[in-house]
Amino acid sequence: MQDEAEIEDNSLSGLATSVSEPRRSSQNTRLAVPLLIAAIIMLFGMSIFQVVKHLLLPNVSLAESNIITVLFSSVVATIAAYFILRNRQALLEQTLKEIAERKRAEAEIKALNKDMEYHIVQLESANKELESFSYSVSHDLRAPLRHISGYVELLLKNVSSALDEKSLRYLTTISQSANRMGLLIDDLLTFSRIGRIEMQKTKFSLDRLVEEVVDDLEDETKGREIIWERGPLPDVYGDRSLMKLAFLNLVANAIKFTTPRKQARIEIGTASSADDETVVFIRDNGVGFNMKYADKLFGVFQRLHSPDQFEGTGIGLANVQRVIHRHGGKTWAEGEVDGGATFYISIPKSIKGE
Amino acid sequence: MGTELKRILLVEDDPRDVELILESLGDYNLANEVVVARDGEEALDYLCCRETFKSRPNGNPAVVLLDLKLPKISGMEVLRQIRSDQKLKMMPVVILTSSREEKDWVESYKLGVNAYVVKPVDFHEFVKAVKDVGAFWAVVNEPPPGSVGKVKKGK
Numbered sequence: 001m002q003d004e005a006e007i008e009d010n011s012l013s014g015l016a017t018s019v020s021e022p023r024r025s026s027q028n029t030r031l032a033v034p035l036l037i038a039a040i041i042m043l044f045g046m047s048i049f050q051v052v053k054h055l056l057l058p059n060v061s062l063a064e065s066n067i068i069t070v071l072f073s074s075v076v077a078t079i080a081a082y083f084i085l086r087n088r089q090a091l092l093e094q095t096l097k098e099i100a101e102r103k104r105a106e107a108e109i110k111a112l113n114k115d116m117e118y119h120i121v122q123l124e125s126a127n128k129e130l131e132s133f134s135y136s137v138s139h140d141l142r143a144p145l146r147h148i149s150g151y152v153e154l155l156l157k158n159v160s161s162a163l164d165e166k167s168l169r170y171l172t173t174i175s176q177s178a179n180r181m182g183l184l185i186d187d188l189l190t191f192s193r194i195g196r197i198e199m200q201k202t203k204f205s206l207d208r209l210v211e212e213v214v215d216d217l218e219d220e221t222k223g224r225e226i227i228w229e230r231g232p233l234p235d236v237y238g239d240r241s242l243m244k245l246a247f248l249n250l251v252a253n254a255i256k257f258t259t260p261r262k263q264a265r266i267e268i269g270t271a272s273s274a275d276d277e278t279v280v281f282i283r284d285n286g287v288g289f290n291m292k293y294a295d296k297l298f299g300v301f302q303r304l305h306s307p308d309q310f311e312g313t314g315i316g317l318a319n320v321q322r323v324i325h326r327h328g329g330k331t332w333a334e335g336e337v338d339g340g341a342t343f344y345i346s347i348p349k350s351i352k353g354e
Numbered sequence: 355m356g357t358e359l360k361r362i363l364l365v366e367d368d369p370r371d372v373e374l375i376l377e378s379l380g381d382y383n384l385a386n387e388v389v390v391a392r393d394g395e396e397a398l399d400y401l402c403c404r405e406t407f408k409s410r411p412n413g414n415p416a417v418v419l420l421d422l423k424l425p426k427i428s429g430m431e432v433l434r435q436i437r438s439d440q441k442l443k444m445m446p447v448v449i450l451t452s453s454r455e456e457k458d459w460v461e462s463y464k465l466g467v468n469a470y471v472v473k474p475v476d477f478h479e480f481v482k483a484v485k486d487v488g489a490f491w492a493v494v495n496e497p498p499p500g501s502v503g504k505v506k507k508g509k
Contacts, residue, residue: 135455138455142473142475149475154374178475181475189455
């Protein structure tokens, strides 16, 4: 807290000096102007007086002339003094007004700083909470699952020969459910990590990245006939490993949902877009989806197929969306039931996201 | 002194995990040589031959299987103290934890851990992971001088 207060003080005093510098010089000019006016009036007045005296009263004695000069000078000086005082008064009022204004502005800045500090503290504590939440999920929630899975297996090892088929199925189901929950927890932790991880931004070739992704997924394409159509992809700016994760999910989905096709066709290319972004699409001739559910596609653990049809927890597209959002881009999809699907992602050319 | 088997120190607070780990190690007959410490303090007492372990047989274990979340003294702190102790610092330490959190494994490696293993939820995978770790460190690997069963041999 002390540090923060110090920072605030510094920033305010910095502000104060920067404001008062130009003010001082403007005060000087304001003082100089009335003085100058007064001097000019005085000189001008004296000269006129000398001329008038000479023309109208050529016979006035020296003593009289001096008295008149002094009287006239006094009048002129009074007028000048009046001007000066009036100006000074105005100046004083102006300065007081400015001081009050500055005080108000400073108070406002202080209040805003306080407000911001409060929000930062709130945000930090929310972040910390989130972190400790996922930390304890990671540490504590997985242990009991491991125990369920472990002890069921030990039980099976000891008594499986004495159990009927039904009881065996029960035990197997317990064990499978525990394992599935383990998967869900891991997926949720990955999803949360994608949102928290610090981005390392570089410029990289999307072409090469997609090539890597397709290579990495070789195992899933074994025994399948897939026609790949890959258009040239541009270089993009962003976090390469996050972007690779997004493409891994998109391409793996295309492979997965074309499984029923004798000949799968997967197309990856760029779509027309605004100048400041790149739009990439991944199109397949797979089972597609009903556009009615298009807004559910990118939700966490949202699935449009039952687990017996297609495996998976339903985190993939949520991860894709999170990665693209972090890059300041958008995700959307088009499809029809049994008519294939097209997934689009936009990546801004200059990152505004984070 | 008939036993030349290498000793494993298992630092684990959860009795269920202890049972499952011993079960997994059982297949290699490694379980007999496992000393279990239930928290970080007990682990350090054992390693430094203090308190209840004053008169324990000499020698360091061939490997320490260390959980991170432990009562009293955390696994990370145990690792830190092992690495800053002249007699212990060369001893192989393997973190065996539920945590997949990046900060845990990065911190562990920074402190000089020898391996970092995440306990899988699936029991078959769990057994395989524990067996692999046990077999490697207690059978395949040649431990540093000062380990049990290897003290005299090396010289």
